[in-house]
Amino acid sequence: MSLAWVVVVGVIGIVLYAEMSGRVAAMSGRPVFDVIRERLGARVALADLVASLLINLMTVTAEIAGLALVIQLVTGVNYLLWVPMAAFAVWVVIWKVRFSVMEKVFGITGLLLVVTAVGVWKLQPDWSALLTLASEPARIGVSAHLLLLRHRVARRGHDSVRGLLLLVRGRGGALDPGGSHAQPSQRLPWVPIGRRPVARDHDGGGADLEAAGHRSRAPVADGAARGRDRGHDRPRAAVHRNVRGDLQRRARDIALDGVHPRAVPRVAVGEVRPAAEAARFHGVVLASVIVAVGVALTTIDPVEVTEYSIVFSAAALPLTYAPILIVANDPDYVGAKTNSIVANAIAFTYLILLVAVAVATIPLAIWTRAGA
Amino acid sequence: VRLAQLLGKRVLDRTGRDLGTVHDVRLVRDGPEIGSFGAAFRVHSLVVGGGAIGTRLGLERKQVRGPWPLKALLGRRHAERISVHWRDLSSIEERVVRLRSVVREGTTRVGPSHERPAGATLEAGLQLLDRQIVDSQGRMAGKVDDLELAFAGEPGAPPSVVAILAGPGALAHRLGGRLGLWLDSIQRRLADDAAPARVSFGVVKGIDNHVEFSIARDDLDVMRLERWVRDRLISRIPGS
Numbered sequence: 354m355s356l357a358w359v360v361v362v363g364v365i366g367i368v369l370y371a372e373m374s375g376r377v378a379a380m381s382g383r384p385v386f387d388v389i390r391e392r393l394g395a396r397v398a399l400a401d402l403v404a405s406l407l408i409n410l411m412t413v414t415a416e417i418a419g420l421a422l423v424i425q426l427v428t429g430v431n432y433l434l435w436v437p438m439a440a441f442a443v444w445v446v447i448w449k450v451r452f453s454v455m456e457k458v459f460g461i462t463g464l465l466l467v468v469t470a471v472g473v474w475k476l477q478p479d480w481s482a483l484l485t486l487a488s489e490p491a492r493i494g495v496s497a498h499l500l501l502l503r504h505r506v507a508r509r510g511h512d513s514v515r516g517l518l519l520l521v522r523g524r525g526g527a528l529d530p531g532g533s534h535a536q537p538s539q540r541l542p543w544v545p546i547g548r549r550p551v552a553r554d555h556d557g558g559g560a561d562l563e564a565a566g567h568r569s570r571a572p573v574a575d576g577a578a579r580g581r582d583r584g585h586d587r588p589r590a591a592v593h594r595n596v597r598g599d600l601q602r603r604a605r606d607i608a609l610d611g612v613h614p615r616a617v618p619r620v621a622v623g624e625v626r627p628a629a630e631a632a633r634f635h636g637v638v639l640a641s642v643i644v645a646v647g648v649a650l651t652t653i654d655p656v657e658v659t660e661y662s663i664v665f666s667a668a669a670l671p672l673t674y675a676p677i678l679i680v681a682n683d684p685d686y687v688g689a690k691t692n693s694i695v696a697n698a699i700a701f702t703y704l705i706l707l708v709a710v711a712v713a714t715i716p717l718a719i720w721t722r723a724g725a
Numbered sequence: 726v727r728l729a730q731l732l733g734k735r736v737l738d739r740t741g742r743d744l745g746t747v748h749d750v751r752l753v754r755d756g757p758e759i760g761s762f763g764a765a766f767r768v769h770s771l772v773v774g775g776g777a778i779g780t781r782l783g784l785e786r787k788q789v790r791g792p793w794p795l796k797a798l799l800g801r802r803h804a805e806r807i808s809v810h811w812r813d814l815s816s817i818e819e820r821v822v823r824l825r826s827v828v829r830e831g832t833t834r835v836g837p838s839h840e841r842p843a844g845a846t847l848e849a850g851l852q853l854l855d856r857q858i859v860d861s862q863g864r865m866a867g868k869v870d871d872l873e874l875a876f877a878g879e880p881g882a883p884p885s886v887v888a889i890l891a892g893p894g895a896l897a898h899r900l901g902g903r904l905g906l907w908l909d910s911i912q913r914r915l916a917d918d919a920a921p922a923r924v925s926f927g928v929v930k931g932i933d934n935h936v937e938f939s940i941a942r943d944d945l946d947v948m949r950l951e952r953w954v955r956d957r958l959i960s961r962i963p964g965s
């Protein structure tokens with residue numbers, strides 16, 4: 354839990370960003386990327402586009418491998434065999450399902466993650482110990498939080514709370530889909546994997562953000578809990594797997610962002626129009642899925658892929674954030690709804706923070722060897 | 726001449742004094758009639774000066790009030806901008822634009838006509854370039870990658886905006902360098918003719934934070950790549 358404070362900082366930042374880009378999109382009908390190009394020029398915009406395409410490709414890879422890993426946990430069949438099928442399923446969803454349907458279905462099933470929060474509460478953990486851990490600042494900066502997550506959770510795991518696994522396996526056995534042939538170590542609590550309602554920025558709701566915050570915080574406690582439950586023999590492995598699960602979920606969250614450019618207004622491709630109307634979009638999606646399968650089949654660790662994609666997105670974030678901040682002040686785009694002085698003060702502080710993180714993140718990732 | 730060819734050139738006065746670079750081109754809507762658009766935009770003046778970031782970000786305009794640290798840092802150069810009237814241009818060369826007059830330190834307006842332009846004005850680089858094009862049915866139809874300016878009438882008269890250039894062919898020249906050459910050669914291979922997709926400014930219906938066309942995108946040259954991908958790939962997959 355020692356890095357839980359980062360989640361608070363992150364949620365405030367994401368609320369600010371989502372509100373501003375939502376306002377810009379709602380008032381002007383222009384998605385974030387248009388604004389980047391109009392304000393930063395064609396060259397920077399192209400660099401930004403290529404960077405986000407690569408980042409999204411990485412998260413889609415992690416998503417597909419993650420999906421396959423989950424099926425492995427359920428069936429016991431090696432995940433590499435599931436990778437092409439998982440990829441096909443993802444592609445079919447994008448190919449045929451309407452965006453509004455995707456958003457609702459995955460949004461609602463995502464709510465099932467509340468189970469995790471209830472689980473932690475039901476465990477009656479040692480709250481004061483949790484709080485101590487939560488309030489301790491990270492030794493290394495904000496950007497490194499995910500990189501260090503595995504390591505720190507594993508190290509601290511023993512001291513914090515009783516096992517969530519105990520709860521779910523001991524009292525909630527019916528929830529465990531592990532099957533009788535699964536090894537005990539493979540049997541994980543059945544946490545439904547939902548997808549956050551895709552945060553198209555013009556309707557990024559508070560509940561959604563709250564859920565996202567919960568989701569990224571809960572598994573930390575959860576992992577710690579499981580580490581304790583397993584005793585001292587293999588805490589790291591258990592925690593590792595658990596955080597991996599979380600990262601997979603997160604990867605899936607991000608991946609849908611990946612294939613649907615954020616904050617695209619309703620006229621956008623791939624939403625209500627048949628595929629032939631958005632040929633280039635579907636061409637890029639198809640190529641991305643194929644490349645992702647290829648990369649996943651190299652047996653690359655999906656957690657590592659996710660970690661690197663997060664490092665790179667941190668490095669690229671100011672390029673998106675700065676134009677949005679400026680345009681949220683421009684009456685040509687938002688009319689009378691420009692930023693208030695207070696919003697500007699907080700948003701500018703975050704701009705500085707983001708630039709610092711962006712500058713620090715890649716050297717830190719190299720220095721810490723991505724938290725290994 | 727294309728808009729992007731003017732932007733970024735250095736401006737020298739008659740004595741060769743360097744006034745800075747062309748940041749933007751101010752247009753005024755009093756040119757000859759063009760299609761259903763009506764009076765065309767014609768070039769009124771060049772916006773010249775040093776330090777381009779604030780202009781590029783649009784922070785220099787009065788109506789943008791914040792965030793104040795950025796505004797204070799980048800937005801205060803507006804007073805130092807020089808507006809050079811088109812008629813004062815003596816030559817447009819590969820890297821520089823030469824003026825007829827001698828420009829003294831502190832001058833902000835150069836050229837014969839100091840009166841306010843009659844029609845609506847627009848800063849082409851900031852308010853037109855890179856904007857989204859939307860067709861008559863609300864579908865996206867490319868970006869304004871460049872503008873084509875054409876001379877008409879008496880010699881020395883300012884050029885007017887006759888067409889929007891969109892697509893990789895136009896973008897390649899904007900990007901420049903090796904990447905630009907590479908993009909240009911790809912688009913030449915894909916397209917039958919080498920010229921970038923061009924749409925007459927006469928079909929423009931309105932200019933807002935996007936450029937709206939009065940026609941559907943289907944027959945536009947801009948959709949070349951889209952059609953290519955659709956016909957060769959997407960329409961062959963079941964369920965498309």
